[in-house]
Each structure stands twice: as C-alpha cells, then as structure tokens.
Amino acid sequence: MRKIFNFLLASAAALTLLAGCAKEDNRENVLKIYNWADYIDEDVLTEFKDWYKEQTGEDVTIIYQLFDINEIMLAKIERGHEDFDVVCPSDYIIERMLRNDLIIPIDRDFGDTPNYIDGNLSPYIIDCFNKIDGHGKNANDYAVGYMWGTTGIMYNEKFVTPEEASTWDILHNEKFKGKIFIKDAFRDVYGPVLIYLKNRDLAEGKVTLDELMYDSSDESIAMVEEYLKEAKKLIAGWEADFGKEMMTKEKAYVNLTWSGDAVWAIDEANQVGVKLNYVVPKEGSNVWFDGWVIPKYAKNVKAARYFINFMCRPDIAVRNMDATGYVSAIGSPEVLEAKTDPSLDEYVDVSYFFGEGADSVKINGIQYPDASVVARCAMMHDSGDRTEQLLEMWARVKGDNFNIWIVAVIVVAALVLVRIAMVSRKKKHRRHGKR
Numbered sequence: 561m562r563k564i565f566n567f568l569l570a571s572a573a574a575l576t577l578l579a580g581c582a583k584e585d586n587r588e589n590v591l592k593i594y595n596w597a598d599y600i601d602e603d604v605l606t607e608f609k610d611w612y613k614e615q616t617g618e619d620v621t622i623i624y625q626l627f628d629i630n631e632i633m634l635a636k637i638e639r640g641h642e643d644f645d646v647v648c649p650s651d652y653i654i655e656r657m658l659r660n661d662l663i664i665p666i667d668r669d670f671g672d673t674p675n676y677i678d679g680n681l682s683p684y685i686i687d688c689f690n691k692i693d694g695h696g697k698n699a700n701d702y703a704v705g706y707m708w709g710t711t712g713i714m715y716n717e718k719f720v721t722p723e724e725a726s727t728w729d730i731l732h733n734e735k736f737k738g739k740i741f742i743k744d745a746f747r748d749v750y751g752p753v754l755i756y757l758k759n760r761d762l763a764e765g766k767v768t769l770d771e772l773m774y775d776s777s778d779e780s781i782a783m784v785e786e787y788l789k790e791a792k793k794l795i796a797g798w799e800a801d802f803g804k805e806m807m808t809k810e811k812a813y814v815n816l817t818w819s820g821d822a823v824w825a826i827d828e829a830n831q832v833g834v835k836l837n838y839v840v841p842k843e844g845s846n847v848w849f850d851g852w853v854i855p856k857y858a859k860n861v862k863a864a865r866y867f868i869n870f871m872c873r874p875d876i877a878v879r880n881m882d883a884t885g886y887v888s889a890i891g892s893p894e895v896l897e898a899k900t901d902p903s904l905d906e907y908v909d910v911s912y913f914f915g916e917g918a919d920s921v922k923i924n925g926i927q928y929p930d931a932s933v934v935a936r937c938a939m940m941h942d943s944g945d946r947t948e949q950l951l952e953m954w955a956r957v958k959g960d961n962f963n964i965w966i967v968a969v970i971v972v973a974a975l976v977l978v979r980i981a982m983v984s985r986k987k988k989h990r991r992h993g994k995r
C-alpha cells in the first residue's frame with residue numbers, strides 16, 4: 561500500500577514539476593523537497609502550504625520527491641546540481657556536504673513567526689551535530705535535526721530467540737539461512753560489522769567506538785568484506801525499504817535495519833498476530849541522525865527555511881513520528897508527554913534526550929533507547945577519499961550475488977529481442993520491395 565502511495569506521490573510530484581516547468585517564472589512559489597520514502601505524515605505537507613500562506617501571505621506549491629539511499633540523493637546534488645530547496649541527509653552525508661560546500665547556513669529569523677527550531681531541538685541532538693566534522697563549520701548552523709535512531713536487528717519472536725538476535729553473529733547463523741534481509745546502506749552495515757569484529761580490541765581498550773567510526777583502513781575493509789561475503793551465503797537479499805513487508809509477512813525472520821522501520825513493522829505485524837521485536841546487539845552499533853539542509857542550488861530558500869521551522873513544531877513532530885515509527889529530534893515537554901505510555905511495562909532512562917527528570921519513563925525503548933544502549937552506539941562519519949574503497953567493497957559483496965542464471969536469462973532475452981527486430985526489419989524491406 562505504502563509503495564503504491566509513494567508511487568502516486570512521486571507521479572503527482574512529477575506532474576506538478578511539469579506544470580512548474582511550463583511556467584518557469586513561478587519557480588519562486590515552488591518548494592522542492594527531497595526526502596526519504598516513508599518518512600513523513602503526508603497531511604503535514606498540505607498543512608504547511610496553508611500555514612505558509614498564513615505566515616507570509618504567499619502561496620507555495622510543493623514538489624515532493626523520494627529517495628531510499630543517501631548516496632543517490634547526494635549524487636543528484638553534488639554531480640547533478642539539482643535545485644532541491646530542502647533535503648534530508650544522514651549525519652555522515654551532512655559532514656560531506658559541509659566539507660564540499662554544498663549547503664548554506666539556515667537563517668532562523670522568521671520575523672513575527674515563532675522560531676520552533678531553537679529551544680525545541682533536544683540538547684542531545686545539538687551535541688551530536690556538534691560532533692559532525694564540517695572542516696571548521698558547525699553542523700548546527702547548516703542542518704536541523706529531523707529524525708534519529710539506531711541500527712539493529714529486527715526479528716520474529718516465533719523463530720528467533722532474544723539471545724540469538726542480540727549479537728551481530730546472527731548474520732552467520734545457519735539456522736536462518738534464506739531468511740535474513742540486510743539494509744542496502746553500506747555505511748550503516750559497515751559500522752556495526754566492524755564494531756562486532758573489533759569487539760575484543762574495544763573491550764581491551766585498544767580502540768574506542770568513536771575511533772572505529774573513522775576507521776576505513778584497508779585492513780578493516782577487508783575484514784568486513786570477508787564477514788559479509790560469508791553472511792551472504794545465508795541472506796535472502798538486500799533491501800532499501802521492503803524489509804518491513806518481508807518481516808510482517810513472515811517471509812524473513814531477521815532484518816538488519818533501522819529502529820524506525822522496526823517500530824513501524826512491529827506495529828503492523830501485531831495487527832495480524834505476528835510478533836516482531838528489535839534489539840541493538842550487545843557488541844554495539846550506529847546511532848544515526850538525519851537532518852534538513854538547504855543545498856546551495858536551492859531556488860526557494862525562504863520556503864525551505866519556513867518548512868524546516870514548521871517540521872520542528874512539536875505537534876507536527878509527533879504526527880510525523882506516529883506516521884513513520886521514527887523518532888523526532890524534538891525533545892520538548894509536549895513530545896515527552898505525547899510519547900509517554902503508562903500501559904508499557906518498561907522504564908527507560910531518556911534523561912540524555914529529554915533532560916534530568918526523564919531518567920525513568922514509560923516510553924517505547926526501541927524508539928528511545930535507554931541511556932545504556934546509547935552508550936554502546938556511535939555516530940558515523942564521512943570517509944572522505946576512502947568512500948570509494950568502501951563502495952567498491954560493498955559492490956563486490958553484493959555483486960557476487962548476481963546469479964549466473966539471471967545473467968544467462970538477460971543475455972538470451974536480449975538475443976531474442978535482436979532476432980525479432982531483424983526479422984521484422986527484413987519483412988518490412990520485402991514489403992517495400994514488392995511495392
């Protein structure tokens with residue numbers, strides 16, 4: 561259903577784009593947003609237009625486009641110079657965009673309109689954005705946190721025990737052969753696998769989690785590659801966004817995925833009696849952050865700024881969370897109140913996010929991991945020139961999966977098509993000859 565919706569949304573967006581192209585002079589009334597799929601409450605987009613009109617007296621038309629992979633979005637801006645007004649990269653991509661001068665500072669002067677950004681963003685998010693290494697530029701001036709979460713293992717409780725799921729070694733567990741999906745996000749997979757493989761060094765204090773997040777040495781890449789190639793013998797495939805569906809339909813039992821996807825799938829599965837769960841393995845993992853930025857090729861900076869501001873309004877943040885399963889960067893009391901659920905059994909220490917009084921809150925621990933879980937997670941960083949080596953490793957790992965039979969079928973199909981084309985050409989010639 562979501563796929564169909566996304567398709568319709570993308571088609572509608574494309575149509576709006578065409579309309580926009582027809583009237584070039586209207587570009588200043590168009591807001592081009594480029595966001596992850598399944599990452600917003602769609603009604604919020606319509607409401608933004610009304611709110612923007614109220615605040616500024618100006619009309620705005622939204623073109624909303626979707627991506628599934630950070631690098632695809634980055635390439636459109638870095639190489640394609642596409643004129644998106646606002647996009648939503650992850651932490652390590654924000655780092656790269658800062659280093660490569662691809663984004664502009666976000667001016668927070670909204671005149672009479674309230675500034676929902678400052679004062680509502682959780683101090684935890686601000687601290688983490690301070691750690692984004694922008695070569696002298698502070699990420700908090702150029703990016704505003706949207707959602708965040710962890711990378712972990714979603715599992716089906718009928719087939720997988722919590723112990724089996726609580727180690728990254730599950731990716732090598734023969735018991736789940738053909739029932740594992742891995743997120744098609746090289747950076748989000750590389751980090752946790754490296755943490756797992758370097759677990760002894762971490763325990764012995766030879767390296768810290770943060771240092772590992774910068775490690776893209778040949779030796780580490782080779783270790784991860786070997787581990788993933790072994791894992792590949794067991795996996796059913798790589799997924800950019802269909803892992804949730806595979807899990808709810810019990811076509812897969814294990815999914816290396818993001819916490820928000822897991823929350824959405826757990827909820828969906830529950831309604832059909834399928835029990836899914838999610839854990840951040842004991843060895844540690846990534847904690848990731850996505851934020852709104854304004855690329856330097858943007859054509860409607862004003863609407864982009866207002867849109868980012870609107871996304872930070874606590875009621876809008878809660879609605880986006882409820883629609884997607886992901887967790888907003890907004891840490892205001894309204895959000896804490898909306899997300900506290902007395903019917904839950906667990907108490908979670910979320911003081912790092914909501915402040916001192918929140919050290920024992922009945923709240924969803926997958927969305928808001930306990931402080932002890934966050935302590936074994938670290939943020940990803942851009943690998944600079946080494947990104948190519950990482951991408952090549954990822955391609956080698958995934959490429960081997962390209963079945964020889966698939967190649968054979970493609971070649972045969974191509975030959976058949978060529979043959980058909982030749983025969984119909986000959987017939988045409990003959991017909992022309994007879995005339």
Ligand code: N2P
Binds near residue numbers: 597599818
């Ligand atoms: C949701 C995408 C989540 C992005 N489909 C995680 N960085």
